[in-house]
Amino acid sequence: MLTKIAWRNVWRNKGRSLVVIGSILVGIWALLFMVGFMNSFTISYINGAIQHEISHIQIHHPDFKKDFQIGYTIPKGLSIAESIPVEPGVEAVSPRSIATGMISSPRKANGVRIYGIYPELEKSVTHHDSLLVEGAYFGSGKRNPIVIGKELAEELKVNINSKVVLTFQDEENNLVSGAFRVTGLIETTSPTINKATAYVKMEDLNRIASIGDGIHEIALLLSNPENEPLILDKLKADHPNLLIESWRNLAPELELFLSMTDSFLWVLFGIIMVALIFGIINTMLMAVLERYRELGMLMAIGMNKGRVYVMIVIETIFLSLVGGPLGTLIGLVTMNWIGIHGIDLSAYSEGLREYGYSSILYPSIENSTYLYVTIGVVLTALIGALYPAYRAIQLDPTKALHMV
Known part of the structure; x- marks a missing residue:
């Protein structure tokens, strides 16, 4: 009632x-x-x-991230990278060699993190080829191509086909350098990539650094982020001597x-x-x-x-x-x-x-x-x-x- x-x-x-x-x-x-x-x-x-910079999971030598010494490569890194795609839930894998140094043009120099990559594998993880604002993504056929952020290019006052020089330490801590030709400019949502990152072919970086087939990082992009804990635990069990981290550990600010x-x-x-x-x-x-x-x-x-x-x-x-x-x-x-x-x-x-x-x-x-x-x-x-x-x-x- x-x-x-x-x-x-x-x-x-x-x-x-x-x-x-x-x-x-x-x-x-x-x-x-x-x-x-x-x-x-x-x-x-x-x-x-995640999509343009750190990915879901990264694998490193246990000591590499302490001071980013170029000598701390992942043992049998390429073999590990080739075996990971068979894991269920892994969408793409990209091995990388990394160096920290300087990038200079005739007018200016700047600090930079240099990534040596396999372009076809890298673009499946970071999708940088879709973020090009000028030039081509390593497809120009030029010797020693390099792709950098648009803001970095403006800072260096360079354009497509401009010449830049990368300088960094090799495995013996000797300063080495190489000349590269700018083939592409990218613009992402990451200020770090836009202002202080350069991408070159792994064969070019490794040749100058004298590290052969050595790699420092393996980046994994997952098809379903919810499977991250299971995949992370399995990778740690399979490779207990490596440093394997999720994006939560790689970027705690996120x-x-x-x-x-x-x-x-x-x-x-x-x-x-x-x-x-x-x-x-x-x-x-x-x-x-x-x-x-x-x-x-x-x-x-x-x-x-x-x-x-x-x-x-x-x-x-x-x-x-x-x-x-x-x-x-x-x-x-x-x-x-x-x-x-x-x-x-x-x-x-x-x-x-x-x-x-x-x-x-x-x-x-x-x-x-x-x-x-x-x-x-x-x-x-x-x-x-x-x-x-x-x-x-x-x-x-x-x-x-x-x-x-």
């Missing part, structure tokens, strides 16, 4: 009820949009770093960024829910004050205060059950649409690139988030109904019946 009365009471004043439903709907939509928008920044930043974003989203969730609580309290309190005579009459004819209290709470829950699913549905449609078409922030692309973000963001939300938001709104409405319901049962039926 109470449920039936509460449902009728909700629609007796349609304007007031629609205001509450609208506030719940807009609150849920705004929350879902903000969660999706923040997720798009997180996903863009982390995916950009893990920190992810946890900070999650914390911020919970804070945002709390702020919107608190605002929603006060909106519901305000509207339902007005509804109670307008119905003093009605509520007084109900208590005068025998409805006890407990049943009046429950009736007011049920009315608020009904409003949330109407507004909640509608807000979730509109939020779901919105997220699906902009998740496909993206949010174009090209006007801010230069600034976004400085911090490692793409200029087009694709908001996304986990399915469980929709459930959490809906439950959260219902609980918020329930909390928001407690005070108006309490005020309702504090009235004196005798005085309420004489109110105009």
